[in-house]
Amino acid sequence: MKALKVVGIILLVLIAAVVGGGTYIKTALPNTGPALDIKIERSAQRIQRGEYLANHVSACMDCHSTRNYQLYAGPIAPGNFGGGGEKFDQQMGFPGAFYAPNITPYALGSWSDGEVFRAITTGVGKEGEALFPLMPWGHVGQMDKEDVYSIIAYMRSLPAVKKDNPVSKADFPVNFIINTLPHKAHFTTIPNESDTLKYGAYLVNAAACVDCHSQTDHGSIIIGTEFSGGMEFKQPSGIARSANITPDKTTGIGNWDKAMFVARFKAFENISSSSLKVPVGAVNTPMPWYVYSGMKTSDLEAIYAYLRSIHPIKHEVNRFEKI
Numbered sequence: 025m026k027a028l029k030v031v032g033i034i035l036l037v038l039i040a041a042v043v044g045g046g047t048y049i050k051t052a053l054p055n056t057g058p059a060l061d062i063k064i065e066r067s068a069q070r071i072q073r074g075e076y077l078a079n080h081v082s083a084c085m086d087c088h089s090t091r092n093y094q095l096y097a098g099p100i101a102p103g104n105f106g107g108g109g110e111k112f113d114q115q116m117g118f119p120g121a122f123y124a125p126n127i128t129p130y131a132l133g134s135w136s137d138g139e140v141f142r143a144i145t146t147g148v149g150k151e152g153e154a155l156f157p158l159m160p161w162g163h164v165g166q167m168d169k170e171d172v173y174s175i176i177a178y179m180r181s182l183p184a185v186k187k188d189n190p191v192s193k194a195d196f197p198v199n200f201i202i203n204t205l206p207h208k209a210h211f212t213t214i215p216n217e218s219d220t221l222k223y224g225a226y227l228v229n230a231a232a233c234v235d236c237h238s239q240t241d242h243g244s245i246i247i248g249t250e251f252s253g254g255m256e257f258k259q260p261s262g263i264a265r266s267a268n269i270t271p272d273k274t275t276g277i278g279n280w281d282k283a284m285f286v287a288r289f290k291a292f293e294n295i296s297s298s299s300l301k302v303p304v305g306a307v308n309t310p311m312p313w314y315v316y317s318g319m320k321t322s323d324l325e326a327i328y329a330y331l332r333s334i335h336p337i338k339h340e341v342n343r344f345e346k347i
């Protein structure tokens with residue numbers, strides 16, 4: 025009897041801990057502090073820099089517009105620039121249904137600059153809700169503040185797109201875990217372009233290459249798999265897997281030279297995306313080739329230099345598998 029009572033008490037304590045912990049996670053988190061009281065000047069220089077980053081480096085516009093997956097690499101379809109609505113759900117392997125929100129002034133017009141800044145650098149939305157890290161706020165939060173201001177100035181300059189989208193919903197247990205993810209930003213200073221490795225690392229962070237080129241579990245990168253590829257992108261016709269972009273000679277890009285690397289991206293710069301139809305039944309690539317093809321050659325070269333400097337990992341990836 026006594027033993028039973030002890031077990032009962034332990035159980036009660038455990039239940040209280042779980043309920044208490046759950047309530048804490050749901051009510052007190054996320055908390056990355058109040059939105060800053062800032063007013064971001066929308067200078068022409070910032071808007072231009074922001075346009076470059078949002079369209080060709082950080083791929084903001086790619087996720088927050090409609091993409092046409094009938095075409096190679098899913099270029100942005102005309103007509104909904106920044107209006108959001110792209111769905112990332114369980115069928116694609118995500119722990120819930122997440123929708124890229126509208127980021128044009130139609131939707132963000134009522135947000136203060138500080139609220140937008142907090143959202144994209146710490147993962148906390150206007151109403152204090154956690155943003156699923158598919159939105160690369162962890163990476164934006166490691167950029168130079170000045171670059172983040174430029175991105176915001178550019179977003180503010182977009183023509184308003186009148187479009188309302190469904191609200192994201194995470195599945196259990198990610199609906200709890202998600203609240204523990206947002207954290208304060210760790211801003212950096214943009215390295216000098218002549219410091220190629222550091223500058224390349226800065227761009228690789230800003231482009232969040234690692235988010236696709238690693239393996240993940242419940243939305244978090246599995247430590248030790250960074251840049252070695254293997255993340256799966258499920259499609260009706262089959263599975264695409266991200267490539268190993270570590271300098272391993274047999275399974276990575278160890279045998280690529282700089283010119284080859286740059287050419288692989290620049291191949292998409294001057295061709296009309298509508299000319300590259302994906303054959304029926306073929307597996308398409310989620311690699312945003314069009315986005316990056318607009319990157320400056322010197323920026324791509326810096327990315328190459330950085331990727332050559334990381335630890336090589338032997339990991340064979342079958343990039344395209346039909347079912």
Ligand code: HEC
Binds near residue numbers: 087124143
């Ligand atoms: C890989 C796709 C992806 C990329 C790249 C991306 N976002 Fe997002 N973004 C999302 C998704 C999905 C959400 C919603 C997350 C959620 O609901 O939990 C989001 C949320 C947001 C929000 C919050 C809006 C709201 O109504 O809650 C803003 C602002 C935003 N993104 C701006 C940006 C900017 C600026 C960039 C580039 C620096 C960017 N996004 C890059 C997918 C993306």
Ligand code: HEC
Binds near residue numbers: 265267
């Ligand atoms: C949305 C996910 C996604 C993002 C973001 C992404 N990649 Fe990829 N990448 C892929 C996938 C999937 C493949 C494999 C399919 C293919 O080759 O097109 C790939 C292929 C590649 C290849 C070709 C490798 C080969 O063996 O042919 C290179 C190089 C590459 N990525 C580099 C990068 C770099 C550098 C970045 C960041 C600037 C980046 N990727 C960002 C998904 C992504």
